[in-house]
Amino acid sequence: MEAIVIEVSSVEAAQCIRDGDTIAITGNGGGMLEADEIFAAIEARFLASGHPRDLTLVHALGVGDADRRGVNRFAHEGMVRRVVGGHWSWSPRMQKLARDNKIEAFTLPSGVISLLMRETGAKRPGLITRVGLNTAYDPRLGGGAANDAAKAARPISEIVTLGGEDYIRYLPIRPDIAIVRGTYCDELGNISCAEEAGDLDAHAVALAARNSGGRVLVQVREKRKSSDCIARLVQVPGVLVDQVVLAPNQPQTHVGGYEPSIAGVPHAAPAPDTKFAGLSLPSGARGIIARRAAGEIRAGQSVNFGFGIPGGIAAVLTAQARLKDIWLTVEQGIHNGQLIDGALFGAAAFPSAIMRSTDQFDFYSGGGVDIAFLGAGEIDAKGNVNVSRLGRDVVGPGGFVDISQGAKSVVFCGTFEASGLSVHASGGRLSIDKDGSIPKFVEDVREVTFCGPSALAKGQSVLYVTERAVFRLTKDGLTLVEVAPGIDAERQVLDRMAFRPQVASDLAAMDARCFVEDFGGDGGASLAKAGGGHA
The missing domain is CATH 3.40.1080.10 (Glutaconate Coenzyme A-transferase)
Incomplete structure (x- = not known):
């Protein structure tokens, strides 16, 4: 098959996003699978022009560094209208927007968000699960609405009864844009996370956007020939990918560089005890x-x-x-x-x-x-x-x-x-x-x-x-x-x-x-x- 991947700059990728779009991202604290070069370009465009604005941002895990990276790139008044997030601590600026009712702030369990992306991508009627019953995510107890602005908005879940038992149906979220990250792509757009610290929900996020008629933007460190790639190491197949941004200086995590041991690379040397927290005893x-x-x-x-x-x-x-x-x-x-x-x-x-x-x-x-x-x-x-x-x-x-x-x-x-x-x-x-x-x-x-x-x-x-x-x-x-x-x-x-x-x-x-x-x-x-x- 001929090459189908379209390589663009981060600036060009940012131009794809329209006012009012729903953007689903993947990533985790510490910079794991964080497509921050694309995020930074979107932020720069907004600060220069005021667009894109009124976005809905969806993220399952905490993404950022509690300062400027990750979700913090979107934390500007007017840039986002609604956030559905699993963990918010890595973005104090977004927390402040929620506190001040500048956005509709919803919180949901991380697994619910990730699995909801998968269910949305499969065109199923949302995620039906017991997870969240009798907690703040139960629609009878708030449904994850975390501020007054969210409480005044349309609910994002409902109770359904199956076989005489109550479940929560989390309603589908259909992304216009998915932003994910990998280590490398091939000329067909197949994305591998082979040298990353995790795969996270990259496939589910890409699937949700692609099958909802949206676009999938991927940031990778490098491009390789398909003949040099191992098919079983592909996490996001090229059929789901629209555009790829090459970021040669992309770090594995916020620690910097690439550490083979946390990617599970065979025969990797141990990382220094001082490089990562938690490898020494708590006191x-x-x-x-x-x-x-x-x-x-x-x-x-x-x-x-x-x-x-x-x-x-x-x-x-x-x-x-x-x-x-x-x-x-x-x-x-x-x-x-x-x-x-x-x-x-x-x-x-x-x-x-x-x-x-x-x-x-x-x-x-x-x-x-x-x-x-x-x-x-x-x-x-x-x-x-x-x-x-x-x-x-x-x-x-x-x-x-x-x-x-x-x-x-x-x-x-x-x-x-x-x-x-x-x-x-x-x-x-x-x-x-x-x-x-x-x-x-x-x-x-x-x-x-x-x-x-x-x-x-x-x-x-x-x-x-x-x-x-x-x-x-x-x-x-x-x-x-x-x-x-x-x-x-x-x-x-x-x-x-x-x-x-x-x-x-x-x-x-x-x-x-x-x-x-x-x-x-x-x-x-x-x-x-x-x-x-x-x-």
């Missing part, structure tokens, strides 16, 4: 929580770690020589490997498999995870958790809802209080140097991202781990089951909560080894066998 309160949470893991389990404090658990397991005993996944499509924490969360050094994030989310919503470790912003007496609206800003749930509703067991990990908390551990005991100024155990969470009563009804096991106390969700509500050595349960735990939880009759002490940086001469195995200290 302080974060380390205490990670060590205690790691005690819940059993050999042979399928395990998920979420963003934030849970991201440090993998390093603890590595130090305990236990990482090899589990099957680790994260929502970006990574299986196993040395999980990278911080801004580049979602990548791993030496992964054993890199899948599409759409496939990963199918695995999660189908119940493939034995135990998930996720963050917690607020927790209430019913065991509800909020991570999606903190302070004044829209945050979004990321993959939290998809994962927490499907996992057999969930362990929420977070400090007991926020803002200013300072602690230290010595001799197997914990001391509070300074209390946090923001309570996290509240009467009612501001927004339900995880529904405790629904989890109980499904028979999920739910634990809440902090640096000073551990709680379990029971039929009587939140129950205090462990307290750190050196902590006064009444004064430093119960009196600092907005509600009075149940207290277990066999209230136990958290394992003293959690308060030693290199705890467990047996690699933490005995703590795991003991069920983390409380059966």
